[in-house]
Amino acid sequence: MQMARNIKCIIVDDEPLARSVLVDHAQQIDQLEVVAVCANAVEAFGHLQKEEIDLVFLDIKMPKISGLELLESLDHQPLVAFTTAYREFAIKAFELDAIDYLLKPVSLPRFMKTISKANKYLMGSNALEVSDQTAQKNTVSNQQASEPELLYxxxxRKIIKLDLCDINYIESLNDKVIIHTNENEVMTTQRIGYLEEKLPKNKFIRIHRSFIISAKKVAAFNSIMVEVKGKELPIGRNYRAQALSILQKRAK
Structure with missing residues (x-):
């Protein structure tokens, strides 16, 4: 890949595996200079304030401050390519003038296309034409039809990739969290509140301080419980109003 000058970039993602994939891709391109690899938006904000960055590979779903919120907070925005396992933010990303929207896992050829596009911008090309934006949105739509949404x-001591469609419910038990899937149970020490932030709220519902459920896996419910895959899970008092509101809307 021929580029006129180095592209200084930072990678921002709270998932170690996702960061590692992007770093590996970046190392394949000689003129791409990775200035920083950040685990959260606050860390990335510090780098963006201190030095001039050409391109940011930015995750969307991160704890405390999302990638979208980080981008909106910047007075002077670098080029941004969103990298995410979630599809529903594509239109918002383009409204914020992102140059690309990459669905995880990001392949090297797809990554290289983003670098090529960034290079054209930095060489003085005009902003994307409307037709190009439409093409990008169509690409995202095509990806949506074929690629699963993922949770890492x-x-x-491993990073496990789960398809959101396979998750039935998540249970917090003492100092562990158990993710109940179609095939097995996955145990993690990550907090249930952290996982709640990573999950799309239109597909997963917090019904109790110890339970998050997949909305589409609900077989039955009433004012005090939800049945998921033959198991009755309690609806906590503090979560009842919101949970029932969502469930009732879906039942209509």
């Missing part, structure tokens, strides 16, 4: 979990 730390479990037994």
């Amino acid at each position: 979990i730390k479990s037994q």
Whole structure:
């Protein structure tokens, strides 16, 4: 890949595996200079304030401050390519003038296309034409039809990739969290509140301080419990109003 000058970039993602994939891709491109690899938006904000960055590979779903919120907080925005396992933010990303929207796991050829696009911008090309934006949105739509939404979990010194469609419910038990899937149970020490922040709220519902459920896996419910895969799970008092509101809307 020929580029006129170095592209200084930072990688921002709270998932170690996702960061590692992007770093590995970046190392394949000689003129791409990775200035920093950040585990959260606050860390990235510090780098963006201190030095001039050409391109940011930015995750969307991160604890405390999302990638979208980080981008909106910047007075002077670098080029941004969102990297995410979630599809529903594509339109918002383009409204914020992101140059690309990459669905995880990001392949090297797809990564290289983003670098090529960034290079054209930095060489003085005009902003994306409307037709190009439409093409990007169509690409995202095509990816949405074929690629699963994913959740990365730390479990037994490994990073495990779970398809959101396979998750039935999540249970917090003492100092562990158990993710009940179609095939097995995955145990992690990551907090249930952290996982709640990573999950799309239109598909997963917090019903109790100890339970998050997949909305589409609900077989039955009433004012005090939800049945998921033959198991009755309690609805906590503090979560009842919101949980029932969502469940009732879906039942209509």
